[in-house]
Amino acid sequence: MTGAGVPLERSSGTPASFRDLWAEIAPIGRDPASGGYLRYAFTEPELALRDWFRAQAARRDMTVTDDGNGNLFAWSGDPWPPDTVLTGSHFDSVPHGGGYDGPLGIVSAFLAVDRLPRDAAAKVGVVAFAEEEGGRFGVPCLGSRLFTGVIAPDRAAELRDAAGVGFAEALGARPAGARPDLLGRVAAVVELHIEQGRNLDVPVGVASAIWPHGRWRFDFTGDADHAGTTRMADRRDPMLTFAYTVLATNKEARLSGAHATMARVTVHPNATNAIPSLVRGWLDARAADAATLDALVEAVTKRAVDRAGRDGTGVRVEPESVSPEVAFDARLAERLAGALGGVPILPTGAGHDAGVLSGHVPTAMLFVRNPTGVSHSPAEHATDADCAAGVDALAFVLGTLT
Ligand code: GLV
Numbered sequence: 567m568t569g570a571g572v573p574l575e576r577s578s579g580t581p582a583s584f585r586d587l588w589a590e591i592a593p594i595g596r597d598p599a600s601g602g603y604l605r606y607a608f609t610e611p612e613l614a615l616r617d618w619f620r621a622q623a624a625r626r627d628m629t630v631t632d633d634g635n636g637n638l639f640a641w642s643g644d645p646w647p648p649d650t651v652l653t654g655s656h657f658d659s660v661p662h663g664g665g666y667d668g669p670l671g672i673v674s675a676f677l678a679v680d681r682l683p684r685d686a687a688a689k690v691g692v693v694a695f696a697e698e699e700g701g702r703f704g705v706p707c708l709g710s711r712l713f714t715g716v717i718a719p720d721r722a723a724e725l726r727d728a729a730g731v732g733f734a735e736a737l738g739a740r741p742a743g744a745r746p747d748l749l750g751r752v753a754a755v756v757e758l759h760i761e762q763g764r765n766l767d768v769p770v771g772v773a774s775a776i777w778p779h780g781r782w783r784f785d786f787t788g789d790a791d792h793a794g795t796t797r798m799a800d801r802r803d804p805m806l807t808f809a810y811t812v813l814a815t816n817k818e819a820r821l822s823g824a825h826a827t828m829a830r831v832t833v834h835p836n837a838t839n840a841i842p843s844l845v846r847g848w849l850d851a852r853a854a855d856a857a858t859l860d861a862l863v864e865a866v867t868k869r870a871v872d873r874a875g876r877d878g879t880g881v882r883v884e885p886e887s888v889s890p891e892v893a894f895d896a897r898l899a900e901r902l903a904g905a906l907g908g909v910p911i912l913p914t915g916a917g918h919d920a921g922v923l924s925g926h927v928p929t930a931m932l933f934v935r936n937p938t939g940v941s942h943s944p945a946e947h948a949t950d951a952d953c954a955a956g957v958d959a960l961a962f963v964l965g966t967l968t
């Protein structure tokens with residue numbers, strides 16, 4: 567890791583300089599077996615990335631502040647100047663995710679600030695949001711939801727990870743919750759992010775919208791019993807209801823042109839030779855509009871309930887987080903796309919902290935090309951040249967906004 571005392575040149579947007587900074591964080595939290603990243607919020611690798619953030623700030627003589635919600639901010643001048651422009655993203659990953667989703671926006675933010683004149687740089691805050699993926703505590707964009715008041719601090723404090731550790735315990739304090747005193751100083755937010763579909767065939771694009779999406783927990787209940795002795799006709803096996811619901815999810819999504827996935831499941835007691843008493847599965851559903859999303863979730867729920875009736879099992883559905891459609895500031899998106907030479911403006915099905923912020927302040931996103939479109943996987947990738955083009959674009963955008 568680069569030491570805090572190393573002097574820094576104020577011009578770093580070349581592919582080589584991107585590569586150098588990227589190389590500093592690339593090993594952090596990487597699982598050698600899968601090649602993917604395990605960077606859950608407030609675990610050792612994510613804390614190491616936070617140390618790296620502080621070291622980068624120190625190299626640049628920037629001041630680091632936090633908002634009491636786990637979000638970090640770095641400032642070239644006084645913290646939270648009037649008409650602050652925030653830029654950054656998140657360090658945390660999904661389990662065995664790619665290295666670009668999140669950290670690319672933070673590395674690019676530091677490199678872009680390096681290229682701004684001092685007075686412009688003084689208006690920019692580099693931000694690292696906490697728990698964007700919801701990979702540890704279940705609710706995505708938790709840091710930005712807290713900062714903007716979209717989630718109550720009491721609810722966030724009670725969220726628990728798989729080991730039973732509470733969010734407040736991981737944070738080291740009860741979260742502060744909404745910070746209108748800070749948010750009121752923000753004039754604009756720009757998040758640079760790797761593109762996550764197969765939708766961008768030039769190095770950089772601008773976001774138009776985020777599909778409405780959410781997470782619903784399905785609890786399927788039945789009777790634990792012996793796998794060898796319980797007659798097939800006598801079973802109340804929630805695994806069957808779950809399995810049917812997984813298939814129904816896929817079918818309903820295809821029928822409605824939406825995206826829906828059941829990719830996470832826990833089973834109790836999770837024994838080879840015992841019929842389970844509880845199967846808990848999470849539905850991740852996304853659609854281009856809210857009506858389609860609502861109809862999809864309703865259809866999946868109905869299919870699960872009908873099937874539970876036939877299986878003699880129970881099913882309970884709990885929404886854990888639902889994010890409305892985001893339409894990014896269209897005038898800002900067009901202005902930025904035009905200023906960048908007429909780059910594409912495109913929607914995404916992926917959630918982002920910028921989406922949460924967009925409900926409160928003018929917000930834009932820049933996407934960097936992803937040659938295969940693969941994301942949330944070790945195969946996620948962007949070329950150094952495209953990432954450097956992203957830094958150029960971000961520096962240019964920040965220059966126009968400050
Ligand atoms: C975050 O990346 C999400 O879209 O789930």
Ligand code: MN
Nearest residue numbers: 660667699942
């Ligand atoms: Mn992600």
Ligand code: MN
Nearest residue numbers: 667668698759
């Ligand atoms: Mn992300």
